[in-house]
Each structure stands twice: as structure tokens, then as C-alpha cells.
Amino acid sequence: xxxxxxxxxxxxxxxxxxxxxxxxxxxxxxxxxxxxxxxxxxxxxxxxxxxxxxxxxxxxxxxxxxxxxxxxxxxxxxxxxxxxxxxxxxxxxxxxxxxxxxxxxxxxxxxxxxxxxxxxxxxxxxxxxxxxxxxxxxxxxxxxxxxxxxxxxxxxxxxxxxxxxxxxxxxxxxxxxxxxxxxxxxxxxxxxxxxxxxxxxxxxxxxxxxxxxxxxxxxxxxxxxxxxxxxxxxxxxxxxxxxxxxxxxxxxxxxxxxxxxxxxxxxxxxxxxxxxxxxxxxx
Ligand SMILES: [Zn+2]
Ligand SMILES: [Zn+2]
Numbered sequence: 001x002x003x004x005x006x007x008x009x010x011x012x013x014x015x016x017x018x019x020x021x022x023x024x025x026x027x028x029x030x031x032x033x034x035x036x037x038x039x040x041x042x043x044x045x046x047x048x049x050x051x052x053x054x055x056x057x058x059x060x061x062x063x064x065x066x067x068x069x070x071x072x073x074x075x076x077x078x079x080x081x082x083x084x085x086x087x088x089x090x091x092x093x094x095x096x097x098x099x100x101x102x103x104x105x106x107x108x109x110x111x112x113x114x115x116x117x118x119x120x121x122x123x124x125x126x127x128x129x130x131x132x133x134x135x136x137x138x139x140x141x142x143x144x145x146x147x148x149x150x151x152x153x154x155x156x157x158x159x160x161x162x163x164x165x166x167x168x169x170x171x172x173x174x175x176x177x178x179x180x181x182x183x184x185x186x187x188x189x190x191x192x193x194x195x196x197x198x199x200x201x202x203x204x205x206x207x208x209x210x211x212x213x214x215x216x217x218x219x220x221x222x223x224x225x226x227x228x229x230x231x232x233x234x235x236x237x238x239x240x241x242x243x244x245x246x247x248x249x250x251x252x253x254x255x256x257x258x259x260x261x262x263x264x265x266x267x268x269x270x271x272x273x274x275x276x277x278x279x280x281x282x283x
Contacts, residue, residue, distance in 0.1 A: 001252050001283055002269050004034040004113060005091070005165065005207060005239020010070070013038075014243040018074065021248065022081040028249040032269045032278075034087035034113045034239075035074070039105075041095040041120055050098050050105075052090070067109050087271055089113035091165060093120060094155030106160055113270035115205065115237070116161030118151045118169070132173030141185070145170060149189035156196040162270050163203035163237040166210070166219035167193060175214035183223055190224055191231075198232040203268045203275070206259045208251025209241035218251070218258050229263035235275065238267050238283070256283045 006021055007014035016024075018035065025033045039052045052058040058066045071088065078086045090111055092102065106114055121144065124131040136144055148170035156164055168190060174181055197204055207219040215221075220228070225236075236259045242248045259267070260280050267283065268275035 001028070001030040001249065002032040002238055002267060002278060003030050003240055003242070003248065003252060004032075004087070004089070004163070004237040004269060005036050005115065005205065006033055006242045006248065007037055007091075008035050010037045016242065016245065016248075018077045019080075020245065021242075022077065022084055022086065024245055024248045025084060026081070030249060030252070031083070032085040032087070034089040034115075034270065036089040036091040036113065036115050036239075039090050039092040039102075040125075041093055041098075050093070050095055050102055052105075071110065085269070085271070087112035087269070089115060089270070091115045091117050092161070093117055094151060094158060094160070095120070096154060099158065103160060110272075112272055113163075114161050114273070115163055115165045115239075116152075116155045116158075117165035118148060118155060121147050121151070126170060126173050129173045129176045133177055136174075141174070141179070141181070144174075145181075145186040146189050149186065149193045153193040153196045156193060156200055156202060159200060161202060162273060162275070163205050163268070164193070164197055165205045165239070166207040166241070167204060168220040168224055169207075169210075171215050172210065172213050172219075183221075190220070191227060194224065194228045194231050194233065197228065201234055203235045203237045204228050204233045205237045205239055206255040207239050207241050208255040209247070211251040211254060212247070218255055222258050222262060225258060225262035225264070235266045235268040235277065236264050236280075237269070252283075256280050 008018045124135040126132045210219040240250045267278045
């Protein structure tokens, strides 16, 4: 099995050490793991700054020695687990105002895998239902959905990422708030993001974390994955978005099945930013 979306304690919201991730992965028969800690835009006085959410945090303009130290630590753990392919990844929010800095960081750090995602709409981190509710107090639901998928479309169009994470993640907070959203409410916007992913020949992630959340299905849903396959998206990446020990293998099997049902034949696992093709039938 593979898991291309795991957070270590270097993300503030994860309780998993790198060693723990490796030990559990081997125990669960997962032989390829990409650690993808967050790179998020934070408020910093005058404006927003991209910050690699490590411990301590590294801002995008920090001296390269800081991230080099982290990479050395990562390599040391990797050497202790030769049975495992451990990829040095990142889950980066797309944030247009600092596009050139983001580009420079992604070029400077020897990442294996760069996962693109959208967690922020304006100042609101929509991972939190309270923040989503605050956004929806100021804007119509249609604006929310359109804004989110437009950010994802722009992220794909930037060409900075290998795969787009949890494409319809914007549905989770409203589901937690008890709001009913139909596919027809966002289909048109979501398809524009997917068309861009297809045009760029990037992968689309099948993220199993939605199975343990209020939406109760993968991100994206089967319907959007089916469209992605028909639109020409070449492959999927499979991830559980693990932040806790029990989440490392959670729903991976289901994610593979949903991808296959949508028509996909292969998953990509990235090493040195190049896809290694893995038939879904072998997982
Ligand atoms: Zn995410
Ligand atoms: Zn994540």
C-alpha cells in the first residue's frame, strides 16, 4: 500500500513523530509514505506570509540553513528504515501574492513531492467550522464555493504542484454546520479546477480523511473523480491525511477502490518530483 499524505509533529496539528510514522507504516504493510507537512499563509503584522509549519516555524524568507537542518534530520530517519520508501514532501497552500517566493522555496528545497491545497479563503481557515461560518456570514454560499474552487484552479494553473489535495474539501465545514450542499451547487466551479488539473497533466489526490469526517466520503467525491478521469487527469495520488496513529492506514483501501471505480488505473508516488507509476490493481 502507499500513503502520499501524512503529517508529522513538524505540523502543529499532528502528534506523529517521523519514527512513529515509519514504524506504523511497516506494521500496516504500507511500503511507500510521503510526509507532507503544511506550508500555510499566516497573518504577520502588515500582511500575510507563507510559513512552513515546522517546529520552530520557518518563514518563506528564512535562511536556507533552517530547512537544510530539517532535511538532514529527515534523511537520518529515512536511513534507519531501508524497507520503506519515505518521501520528503510538503502540502503547500497556494497563495498568489507570494507566488515568486513560493516558487523559490520549492526550487531550493529538495522535495520529493509537492501537494497543492486550499485551506484559506481570505483570512479564514476553512478547516474550522467557526471560520467557515464567519466567512458565510459575510458572503453567500455560492461565493464561498466559487471562491474555493477558483483558488484551487489557480493553484493547478501555477504549475507548482505535483498533485492537488482534497479537491472538494470546502464541503466539510458546511457539512459539520449541518448545511445541505448539492453537487449542482458547485459542479460548474469544481469542473473548472479539474479541467486545469487535466490540462497540466497533474495527479489528483484521493484523500480518505473525508471518510472519518462529516461528509462521509473521499475528497473528492466519486462523482468528481469520475469527471476527472473522463477529463483526462492521468493518475491519482492516494493519501489518508494522517495526523494521529490510527489514521495512517485509515481508508486507504476504500480510496483505491473509489479511484478504480472512477476509471483510474494508476496511482503515482513521487520521488524527486517524478512520478513512479503504481497500478491500483497491485495495491
Ligand atoms: Zn489539507
Ligand atoms: Zn494534510
